[in-house]
Amino acid sequence: MTDVTPATAPLLELREVDASYGATQVLRKVSFTVADGGMVALLGANGAGKTTTLRAICNTFVRTTGEIHFAGARIDRLPTERIAAAGIGHVPDGRGTFKGLTVRENLRLGAYLRRDTRETASDVEKMCAHFPILQKRMEQQAGTLSGGEQQMLAIARALMGRPRLLLLDEPSFGLAPVIVQEIFRILRQINRDERTSILLVEQNVRLALDLVDHVVLLETGRVVASGLPSVITADEAVRRAYLGA
Amino acid sequence: MQALLHQIFSGLANGAIYASVALALVMIFKATHEVNFAQGELAMFSTFVASSLINAGWPYWGAFVATLAFSFVVGVVIERVVMRPLQGAPALNTVVVFIGLLVLFNGLASWIFGHTMREFPSPFPPAAWYGSSYLSPHEVGMIGVTLVVLTIVFLFFRFTRLGLAMRAAAENPHSSRLVGINVGWMLALGWGLAGALGAVAGMMAAPIVYLEPNMMSGVILYGFAAALLGGIDNPWGAPLGGFLVGVLENVAGAYLVGSHLKLALALALIIGVLLFKPSGLFGKTTVVRV
Ligand SMILES: Nc1ncnc2c1ncn2[C@@H]1O[C@H](COP(=O)(O)OP(=O)(O)O)[C@@H](O)[C@H]1O
Ligand SMILES: [Mg+2]
Numbered sequence: 001m002t003d004v005t006p007a008t009a010p011l012l013e014l015r016e017v018d019a020s021y022g023a024t025q026v027l028r029k030v031s032f033t034v035a036d037g038g039m040v041a042l043l044g045a046n047g048a049g050k051t052t053t054l055r056a057i058c059n060t061f062v063r064t065t066g067e068i069h070f071a072g073a074r075i076d077r078l079p080t081e082r083i084a085a086a087g088i089g090h091v092p093d094g095r096g097t098f099k100g101l102t103v104r105e106n107l108r109l110g111a112y113l114r115r116d117t118r119e120t121a122s123d124v125e126k127m128c129a130h131f132p133i134l135q136k137r138m139e140q141q142a143g144t145l146s147g148g149e150q151q152m153l154a155i156a157r158a159l160m161g162r163p164r165l166l167l168l169d170e171p172s173f174g175l176a177p178v179i180v181q182e183i184f185r186i187l188r189q190i191n192r193d194e195r196t197s198i199l200l201v202e203q204n205v206r207l208a209l210d211l212v213d214h215v216v217l218l219e220t221g222r223v224v225a226s227g228l229p230s231v232i233t234a235d236e237a238v239r240r241a242y243l244g245a
Numbered sequence: 246m247q248a249l250l251h252q253i254f255s256g257l258a259n260g261a262i263y264a265s266v267a268l269a270l271v272m273i274f275k276a277t278h279e280v281n282f283a284q285g286e287l288a289m290f291s292t293f294v295a296s297s298l299i300n301a302g303w304p305y306w307g308a309f310v311a312t313l314a315f316s317f318v319v320g321v322v323i324e325r326v327v328m329r330p331l332q333g334a335p336a337l338n339t340v341v342v343f344i345g346l347l348v349l350f351n352g353l354a355s356w357i358f359g360h361t362m363r364e365f366p367s368p369f370p371p372a373a374w375y376g377s378s379y380l381s382p383h384e385v386g387m388i389g390v391t392l393v394v395l396t397i398v399f400l401f402f403r404f405t406r407l408g409l410a411m412r413a414a415a416e417n418p419h420s421s422r423l424v425g426i427n428v429g430w431m432l433a434l435g436w437g438l439a440g441a442l443g444a445v446a447g448m449m450a451a452p453i454v455y456l457e458p459n460m461m462s463g464v465i466l467y468g469f470a471a472a473l474l475g476g477i478d479n480p481w482g483a484p485l486g487g488f489l490v491g492v493l494e495n496v497a498g499a500y501l502v503g504s505h506l507k508l509a510l511a512l513a514l515i516i517g518v519l520l521f522k523p524s525g526l527f528g529k530t531t532v533v534r535v
Pocket of ligand 1: 026047048050051052053061
């Protein structure tokens with residue numbers, strides 16, 4: 001299996017990252033990169049450590065060792081809020097919306113670190129263009145939204161921070177296929193127009209492979225394969241294990 | 246009828262104090278799910294500081310504002326220095342620390358300021374035009390000050406970026422960090438605001454109960470009752486609970502249980518709410534879909 005080394009320095013690089021919850025070690029020597037402007041899918045079976053990898057990057061819930069570099073700086077010892085400030089947006093597992101706050105307040109919080117009030121306001125409009133349902137729900141408490149609507153809100157909230165890298169943990173979870181198609185279309189558009197890099201964890205492997213330009217395969221906390229989607233899908237063992245074909 | 250009205254109005258005045266205390270308790274509870282047993286003693290200590298400033302020749306409102314600032318800083322420092330290292334510690338440890346703080350501030354006040362009761366001035370002159378047969382000028386003043394303070398607090402939480410961040414941090418610390426909020430500082434700010442609110446209550450209560458190290462022991466009980474009655478999780482309910490408890494206390498004290506059993510009434514309220522309506526009278530009923 002060939003690994004494609006990007007010509008420019010990667011935006012995100014994990015070097016031999018271990019991660020554990022208390023005494024339970026979950027990630028072992030995980031190394032991979034996300035190119036600036038790239039789209040990477042992190043795939044693997046349930047419990048492989050995908051969510052944990054995203055948590056390790058944001059330094060939440062897990063303790064990590066090893067090095068994580070982002071935009072040329074080490075971030076693995078920074079507190080979560082500083083990692084967000086460095087330009088990483090995270091749509092976490094379980095969505096993490098502020099259920100007691102309104103949709104508008106959720107979006108405002110996504111832009112918490114920004115001071116450009118006018119552009120923030122126009123970004124709210126942009127999010128409503130991406131996800132028209134949010135416009136209708138604007139003054140409602142996020143907790144009253146359906147699961148799919150909350151997922152859209154979570155994505156919109158992360159985008160409000162204008163991240164350089166967007167981490168998405170199963171954004172299609174619980175959504176109707178049409179909406180999933182729509183979300184993936186928006187991700188592609190954001191990647192193309194804003195050059196937002198994307199690290200995507202996704203159960204819907206075919207959809208993910210269709211979107212990204214690079215794949216990292218995790219198995220019980222280890223990277224077992226990494227490469228172009230076409231190369232990954234060509235591997236017989238991988239096909240059988242993860243693509244059900 | 247006249248007498249009843251009188252009891253109700255002066256109950257509202259006392260209620261103003263309970264409202265501030267209750268809101269201070271709720272503010273810390275929302276953020277940490279802990280009840281700050283030391284809130285009353287902190288308020289008492291702040292009031293002694295105000296008294297010292299006034300005795301040193303400061304004008305009343307200058308001393309008032311300086312005391313708010315002092316109490317805010319004390320609240321922030323307590324969170325940073327004492328509470329922060331306890332994060333994730335068992336609840337009992339935290340309770341012990343709260344009781345420790347209570348004893349500490351009580352002792353400090355006795356040691357620095359002494360045990361003798363002191364007069365504490367009211368900024369509202371006894372003959373002011375807004376006094377009436379129902380409410381003395383000080384009572385009107387303390388309702389007014391409380392309403393102004395409550396309004397400022399609510400505008401702050403509703404309309405400012407920092408207020409929104411504090412609400413977010415209280416509701417979902419993990420997501421808050423993901424959007425770049427420094428949750429630790431939000432907790433410290435909450436403690437600071439609670440400290441300042443308590444100081445308002447202390448300075449408004451002192452002209453009535455006199456200034457001495459145990460001046461808040463009754464008030465804090467009513468404050469707890471108010472917070473529980475309004476809903477310990479509900480910043481809108483707490484002040485309402487405060488006014489309600491104030492009126493209940495006065496009316497029941499005059500017509501039902503007599504003044505000796507008034508404090509027992511507060512306890513009965515606390516127990517009653519915990520038993521029958523733990524989320525409080527105005528407890529939030531949020532519809533949450535998953
Ligand atoms: N909070 C936690 N405490 C302890 N173990 C956890 C925790 N969260 C996840 N794990 C364990 O870590 C492993 C990887 O989980 P996760 O990263 O959520 O996998 P994935 O997202 O790939 O399904 C699993 O074995 C899971 O049981
Ligand atoms: Mg997961």
